[in-house]
Amino acid sequence: MDGSLDFKTLRESLQAALVATTRTANSIASEDLQFQRTVNPTVGSQLDNSSGRLLNLANGLLKSTANLTGQKVGTLEDADDVDIQWRNIVDVIDSLLEKADTCLDEYTGLIKRKDVPTPADQGRAQKRVKSSNDRLEWSLKRANILKPQNNFERKVDNFAAGPWKPLLSSKPHAKVSLEDSLTTFVDDDNNTQYKHPYETEIKTTPYPEHVYKKREPKEFLPIDSTSAVWIDTYEGVLEMLEELKQAKEIALDLEHHDFRSYTGLLSLMQISTREKDWVIDTLQPWRHKLEVLNEVFADPKIVKVLHGAFMDAIWLQRDLGLYLVGLFDTYHACAVLGYPGRSLGYLLSKFAEFEADKKYQLADWRIRPLPEEMFYYARSDTHYLLYIYDMLVNELIERSTPGKPKPDLLEQVLERSKDVALQRYENPSYNVETGMGPRGWYNVLLKSPTLYNSEQFAVYKAVHQWRDNLARREDESPFFFMTQQVLADIARILPTDKKALWSILDSNAKGLKSHLDHLFDVIQKAREEGVDGPKMMDIFKSDSSIIAPSKRAAVISDDSDIPDVKELKADRSQFWGGVTLSSVWDGTAAKTAKLDGMLEITLPYPADFMDGTATEMEVDQPEEEAPAPQPEPEQVVVNQEFTLRSGGKRKREEESEEEEEASDAEIEDSSAPHTETDAQTGGEAEGDDSDEEEEEEEEEASDKSSKKSKKAAKEKKKQDKEALRAQRRVEKAAKKEAKKKAQEEAAAAAKQAEGEEGEKKDQPFDYSQAASVLRARKTQEDVKKQNKRFNPYGNKGQDGPKGARAHYSAKAAGRTATFKK
Known part of the structure; x- marks a missing residue:
């Protein structure tokens, strides 16, 4: 390539070549290559050679790109492998394009490289900027290093079965000896487990008195003026231990890794006092010797301040044999105080005005030596925690209920912290058939x-x-x-x-x-x-x-005395009170009906289909006062449809018929009580005159007479109904005539008032003389408007029906070619 060509000429030549190549590839793809291969054998050999060459070029391009982006794609042996590995190929190409875009942006000055902040530039006066939008580099997230667990002096058994035994070789600050503490029990899943070796000490040992007293929060030192010590030797651990014994409270945090280990690795430990910070490497081969820290961790006189220590307590037991006595979990303090946020980042922002970069939570903490930014992040987690602890304790005491010997809110936090410290580690196992267990499916x-x-x-x-x-x-x-x-x-x-x-x-x-x-x-x-x-x-x-x-309840084998049910039966219902029970639900009703042989009386009750006989029962009920009458519920008026304008002649006739039917219903309702009273009166008379010794012939005769009387009553009721209907029609016609006359007089008076000269004054609207809105009559103008027809040959925007909304500002003329005379 000629070096004298400028960048513009080079770009144009490359684009022209790429466009020609793309156009040729698309044209070849549109052809039936299989048909051409069958017709002409020479074409088949050429296609095979071209396919092999393209696969070699693609493999070389993907291999070089994968090495640059840290990804891997398998070798493409044939065209089917392209479809099979298409997802991986797209990922590699996308990564390459992203890197190219980033390089071009940095070259043109669109973006600038960000320098890693150093701990010396941080402090309360100058806040650390949170860069949560920055993605963690792959080398810091998944480091390709040798496994540190291979060098441990005490190996981990991943196939261990049975209960997990604590790693303690001694028990400082013990109330119960180590031998008596290492006992087993059976848990809820019928598995044998070891008890917590410090269970008695955690439950019975009180917290120091200064925990319950309000204190002046001790301001943390600037992070750049305090020393942070990196400890990777056992001698350094012993020196740190002597300083920790002099403190009243310490802050503790852990960093864990679980991707390149089956059970997980406790990779880092951070400890802080009021004056100093330590970062301990827990991946050393002698890591089991860190058990010596129990002289401080198990000391109830020293408060251990952690945030969200649920998993920290388990990791300390599993890897280092450490236990927490005197734990104060700031997470539970946030929960008791009702803070909107409960993370450590929220507390750092609220009390220390420090914004932590939490992207390093997902970092691979096995990396050695530890990068400067990761070291700073680990140190900052505990540097401010003791000051936060002071602020939380003061607020818990202030918001507790006064008058109690100890603050109740603070006691809640301490009890919850004890429950966290009592967590136990168990071997990860599961049942293959049922899938139960921590590692089960x-x-x-x-x-x-x-x-x-x-x-x-x-x-x-x-x-x-x-x-x-x-x-x-x-x-x-x-x-x-x-x-x-x-x-x-x-x-x-x-x-x-x-x-x-x-x-x-x-x-x-x-x-x-x-x-x-x-x-x-x-x-x-x-x-x-x-x-x-x-x-x-x-x-x-x-x-x-x-x-x-x-979870099955125990079965009682002995026969215990069962109390008499009759003694527990009440004489009166607590819910129904003195309400008489229905004869339908009383079994004695049928027996009484057979003995008495009373005459059947048909009553319009819903219970009539249950029992065909209505008899009187004598039920012994306690004499009680009659219940107070309950107020009748108000009738709910159902919303009905209505129209503002009445219809034509046919519509008015239908409405008059509906009104007549409604009046007929009222007549039936008014006559129904009289009919029921007559039936009841007749039934009572017949019941009084009846005797148990009457013959069946007399009963049949009485039935015939009652039927005739009912028929006559029915005919009379029909005649009354017709007469009442005619009377209502006459009254209705008279009302309409009077109303019409009143309206005409009102209209005439209104016209006369308009014609009179004089002073015009506002008159109140007379609603009593106003025309009906719901039953308005149609005028001649309404009839003309209704009879007006659509002209398809006129202007579409003027004569045609109007749409819901206009989509165009200008009115477009309609098309006339679709209409023919």
Whole structure:
């Protein structure tokens, strides 16, 4: 390439070449290459050569790009591999383009490089700027270093079964000896576990008196004027221990790593007093000797201040054999005080005006030597914590209930802190069949929306167990080999060959390449065994059989005295009071009806379909005062539809018919009480005249006479109804005529008033003489408007119907070509 060409000419030539190449590739893709290969054999050989050359170029480009971005893509052997690894290829190209954009922006000055802040530039006078938008570099998040656990003098057993035994070799500040403390018990899951060795000391030892007293908060020293000591030797630990024994309270924080270890690694420990900060390397081969710190950690006279110490207490037990007596958890102080935020970053911002860069929480804390920015972050977590502790204690005392010997809010925080310190570490295990346990699959599938059949469920369990065993053997996290999403995809897709299995694995599963054959065999074997196996829902349905034995109530074997139920029966209902029970629910009603043989009386009650006989029962009820009459509920007026203008002649006739029907209903309602009274009167007369010795013939005669009387009454009621209806029609016509006459007189008076000369004064509106709005009559103008028809040949914007809203400001003329005369 000629060096005299400027950048503009070079860019134009490159763009022209790329455009020509893209156009040619698109034109080739639109052709039927398979047909051309079949017709002309020479074309097939040319296509094979071109495909091989393109694959070589693509492999070289991806390899160089992956080395630059720290990613990895498999070799493309054929065109199918491009589709299989398309996701990884896109990730690599995107990373390359992002780096190119960043370099161009930095070169043009659009963005500037950010220098790493040093601890000397920080302090309360100059706040540390929070850079949460900056992403942590991959080298700091997933460092490729040798495993430090391989050099530990005390190795970790990932396959340990049974209860986990505490690592204590001595017990400072003990109330109960170490031998008596290391006892076992059976937990709720019927597993044998060791008790907490400092359980008695934590529960019974009181906090120092100065904890309950209000104090003047001691201002923290500027972070640049205090010393931070890095300790990576046992001698340095002993020197630090002597200084810690002189303090009344210390601040403590931990940094943990769990990606390249099965159980996890306590990687760093930060301790601060009022005057000094220490950062201890806990990945040294002699890390088990840090148990000597129990002389301070288990001392109840020294308050240990931590924030969110739930996992910290477990990590200290598991890796170093350290226990916390006299813990004060600032997280629970935030909860009791009702702060809107409960994180350490919130407390640092509220009390110390310090903004912490929390992106280093996800950093790989195994890195040695520790970068300066990570060292500063670790130190700042505990540097301000004692001042925050003073502020929280004072506020807890101020907001506690006065008059009590000890502040109640402060007591709540201390009790919760004791519960945190009493947490115990247990070996990570699980039941392969049921999935129960801290490393089991049961809780994961319980929250998963996917339902697996028998084959998929068998593959899921088999791959989950295989991954767990591999992680224990290699001392890696199970997610280092296979994420939960990849495990679910394998069970859902059920790959049929190794290439399909490799396509499911993500780019981070590079550690499985040497185990791919074994994993494929596990999947095939699980599919064969899972044909007749249980489904996932079968396990969830049998959940009660899994957990029931541990929660089943004890069965009483002896026969205890059962109290007499009759003695516990009340004579009167507490809910119904003295209300007489219905005969429908009383079994004696049928017996009384058979004995008395009383005449049936048909009553319009809803209970009539339950029992055909209505008899009187004599029920012994206690004499009580009649209940006060309950007020009748107000009738709710139902909203009905109405129109502002009445219809034409047909509509008015329908309304008059509805009014007549309504009047008929009123007549029936008014006549109903008389009919019921007559029936009851007749029934009572017949009941009085009846005798038990009357013959059946007399009863039949009385029935016939009653039927005739009912028929006559019905005819009379019909005649009355017709007469009343006619009377109402006459009255209604008279009312309409009078109303019409009144309206005409009012209109005439109004016209006369308008014609008179004189002083015009405002007159109040007379609503009594106003025309009806709901039943208004149509005028001639309304009829004309209604009869006006649409002219399709006129202007669309003037004669046509108007739309809901105008989309254009100008009125467009309508099209006339679609209308023909």
